[in-house]
Amino acid sequence: MIECKDIYKSYFNGGVETKVLKDISFAIKDGEFVAIMGPSGSGKSTLMHILGALDTPTSGTYLLDEHDLSKMPDDELATIRRTKIGFVFQAFNLLARSTVIRNVALPLVYANVPKTEREKIAAKALLQTGLEESRFQNLSNQLSGGQMQRVAIARSLVNNPSLLLADEPTGNLDTNTGEIVLSTFQALNKQGRTIVLITHEMDVAMHAKRIILIRDGQILSDKINENQVIANPKKDIDGN
Amino acid sequence: MKTSDLFEESYSALTVNKVRTTLTMLGIIIGIGSVIAMVAIGQGAQGSIAARINSIGSNLIIVTPGAQRGPGVTISAGLGSSQSLTIADELAIKTQVTNITAVEPELSKRYQITAKGTNTNTNVIGTDSSYPTVRNVSMDTGSFINDQQVTDAMKVAVIGPTVRDTLFGIGSDAIGQTIKINSMQFKVVGVTAPKGGSGFANQDNMVFIPISVSARFLVGSNAKGEPYVSTIAISADNAGNMTAVQDQVTQLLMARHKVADSASADFTVQNQADIVSAASGVASTFTILLASVAAISLLVGGIGIMNMMLTTVTERTREIGLRKAIGATRADINFQFLTEAIILTFTGGILGIIFGWGTSLIANNFGIASTVTVASIVLAFGVSALIGVVFGYYPARRASKLNPIEALRYE
Numbered sequence: 001m002i003e004c005k006d007i008y009k010s011y012f013n014g015g016v017e018t019k020v021l022k023d024i025s026f027a028i029k030d031g032e033f034v035a036i037m038g039p040s041g042s043g044k045s046t047l048m049h050i051l052g053a054l055d056t057p058t059s060g061t062y063l064l065d066e067h068d069l070s071k072m073p074d075d076e077l078a079t080i081r082r083t084k085i086g087f088v089f090q091a092f093n094l095l096a097r098s099t100v101i102r103n104v105a106l107p108l109v110y111a112n113v114p115k116t117e118r119e120k121i122a123a124k125a126l127l128q129t130g131l132e133e134s135r136f137q138n139l140s141n142q143l144s145g146g147q148m149q150r151v152a153i154a155r156s157l158v159n160n161p162s163l164l165l166a167d168e169p170t171g172n173l174d175t176n177t178g179e180i181v182l183s184t185f186q187a188l189n190k191q192g193r194t195i196v197l198i199t200h201e202m203d204v205a206m207h208a209k210r211i212i213l214i215r216d217g218q219i220l221s222d223k224i225n226e227n228q229v230i231a232n233p234k235k236d237i238d239g240n
Numbered sequence: 241m242k243t244s245d246l247f248e249e250s251y252s253a254l255t256v257n258k259v260r261t262t263l264t265m266l267g268i269i270i271g272i273g274s275v276i277a278m279v280a281i282g283q284g285a286q287g288s289i290a291a292r293i294n295s296i297g298s299n300l301i302i303v304t305p306g307a308q309r310g311p312g313v314t315i316s317a318g319l320g321s322s323q324s325l326t327i328a329d330e331l332a333i334k335t336q337v338t339n340i341t342a343v344e345p346e347l348s349k350r351y352q353i354t355a356k357g358t359n360t361n362t363n364v365i366g367t368d369s370s371y372p373t374v375r376n377v378s379m380d381t382g383s384f385i386n387d388q389q390v391t392d393a394m395k396v397a398v399i400g401p402t403v404r405d406t407l408f409g410i411g412s413d414a415i416g417q418t419i420k421i422n423s424m425q426f427k428v429v430g431v432t433a434p435k436g437g438s439g440f441a442n443q444d445n446m447v448f449i450p451i452s453v454s455a456r457f458l459v460g461s462n463a464k465g466e467p468y469v470s471t472i473a474i475s476a477d478n479a480g481n482m483t484a485v486q487d488q489v490t491q492l493l494m495a496r497h498k499v500a501d502s503a504s505a506d507f508t509v510q511n512q513a514d515i516v517s518a519a520s521g522v523a524s525t526f527t528i529l530l531a532s533v534a535a536i537s538l539l540v541g542g543i544g545i546m547n548m549m550l551t552t553v554t555e556r557t558r559e560i561g562l563r564k565a566i567g568a569t570r571a572d573i574n575f576q577f578l579t580e581a582i583i584l585t586f587t588g589g590i591l592g593i594i595f596g597w598g599t600s601l602i603a604n605n606f607g608i609a610s611t612v613t614v615a616s617i618v619l620a621f622g623v624s625a626l627i628g629v630v631f632g633y634y635p636a637r638r639a640s641k642l643n644p645i646e647a648l649r650y651e
Binding site: 049052054055074075078079081082083087089091093095096097098102106107109110111112115155159 | 241242244245249252256558559561562563564565566567568569570571572644645648
């Protein structure tokens, strides 16, 4: 359960104040699949950072599962990220020259989960994203873009997060591979996972159940997506 | 984050760029290795100097004529050539000083020595039968001068192995041969065993004759007509009594020579321990000098570590951002990078110790005495770990302070 109330965010650069977010208020219930859409410079990335506990708002409150994150110190935010949030990035951000399983298990290292347990959880998460088991011991840089993003999704799932945050997850992928990734998100949402997708592409946003449109740091519209597109990838180029 | 995971993360990060890791570690290996080797060589030198000095006698106290010497070297024209010590002094020490095992007089002078057309110029020492006991001399063949030969002033000689080799050929049997010292014939009755040493201290390049002979026929007596000596060597019964014996000898000789003030004494009493400590003082300065040169290379190695860690932090900015995004705390990041630096220096330290030890063994093979001590290993180990902490601290701190948002955006 996410609740944002009157969120403002300003940056000060050389004494000049830049207001990035102005009066943002919305709530996301568990199990929702929300797309936050807006052109570059609209403030959607800043909003994502706040939702992901990477940053705090200048004013306003942000509640995640009843925790007020708005004034939390760094190390407590790290704990929130470790226990409640899963990130998927545009550039995947996998550890190069590390195996798939090690990449996926990485968040659990910081949660003090023993190694064998870690790998068990990681394997389960990987199967959920549809990566074949024969790839688990491959090095991350031996994978295709679509496979890398699925590894990254699996990594975001291992801590069983309350919120899965995807920042332009299809930005580095071709259309069909993007469809594969989006279908993975839809499948996860069907299992009850709360997902927030940040994108600037309407096509991508259309896959979510609800779309929040942002422009110039303000919410322009917040609607249920009546015409949700169901991802329908063509025959998998990876052969999956 | 668990310790085992910390090590695994650090290990896998270090193995990503093996060449760089190896080269950086090489700095530490050479640094630690040279500290170990240099200290080993320095201490080996100290040990061998002490051993050489000890080889000239055990618990030795040496009395020489001439002014008292202070610490260090005082150039004094008359030292050793003065004729103030006499056989009577030697006898007085023998009978009146306690805690001594033996006393021997020496009257030495350089002479040209000839035998069968060959010749050499060396020290001829007039002494008595106590010489081997006091000076740790053992015989190779024949026997040393005995009391009878001294009493009867027999023209017999004991020669050192170098003299034998020069005059009669290497390893030849010299017993019964005749040598001429100052045109006087002496019969060779013994050859001493080799002791080593070089230059003026060469213990093997000497000829020994009864002191009575040298006083009567070679050197002569002093102005007062008394037979004089150039050295009186005393052997104390144990190392603990050295100072006491030295004091007794000083008191006795001051009384005999009617000197009230020890500063104006016409003789010098030197303790072997003083000579050893003076010489090993020189050697330890030498050790410090070598070690500090080596320490500089260790410092350079440490700077190499810091340089590599800073490059690594920059290169892995996105990785640091990711780790923070998935829940790593500042402390987690800090420890990881610090651990990487410490693994580098620790492994480098162990390899450096092996390298240094190997170098010192090779040096030993080439005849350079070197001793690797436990203390130097422990020190090197501690220093290498410390270098890891010191030079890893700043890069690790920098990594831990990175803003995750900016780190994730870093290209």
